[in-house]
Amino acid sequence: MFGDLRRFDSGRLQGLDWFRQLMDEMLPEAGVADIRSVPRGSFPMINVGRTDDAVRVYVFAAGLAADELEVSLQDNVLSVSGRRESEAAREEASERTEFRRERFQGEFSRSLALPEGLDIERAEARFRDGVCEVVLPKREELKPRRIAIQAA
């Protein structure tokens, strides 16, 4: 999944395009955003990949146990929600100085629309090392099929 993320990149951009790409990466996204999209870097981050058999959704939610994350599916929309308390807050707040607090704390909820043709009944979710993987098998008739080319 990670190996082919850059499969359409054609290497270092020529001319001044590199600068435009640099600015695009630095400044907020312009253009058309998905209606359920969230600001870059929101917690938890989500990746979606597909194989011939299924669509797999990876939710990067560190620090949560399997029962602290709620995953639900309705009308082709996958929703992920829960609450994360920070360990830093849990410890007795004795005399101490905080330098950084970058990790997300509090309640979160994210949704994404799934591609058509998934068999919701057979969806499964697994949680390990702070990543929740949701496997949504494709319905039989929608798996990719090779079309044999016959000599005319």
Place this chain on the structure above:
Amino acid sequence: MNDVTRDNAPQAPAEREREVETLLPPVDIFEDDNALHLIADMPGVTRESLHIEVDGNVLSLEGDVRLEMPEGLTAIYAEVRAQRYARRFTLSHEIDAEAIQARIDNGVVELVLPRKETHRRRRIEVKAA
């Protein structure tokens, strides 16, 4: 005169080898009387794929994302765009690098960086003149 005006700058290689892309894990850092504490979010990292190193006074925190991914999985949407976390910090000399402790649980890495005995925080009593 052509020699003077000719561009002598080395040409950038057309095929630059792509550097390994890394993610910056978000961290919470706080300090109490005895130690500095660092907590980092590195989901997908296991005990085996986590590497913590102190070189001189630089603390390096690195971890590879280990997901069980089936063959032929292609991305259709990706917010996490690299498979490796890396972040570095310079430590000050009163940290006892030998005594750093680390723990990882559910993708959260907790580091305790104790201060050397001689450098523990001490209250200085202010006496009335």
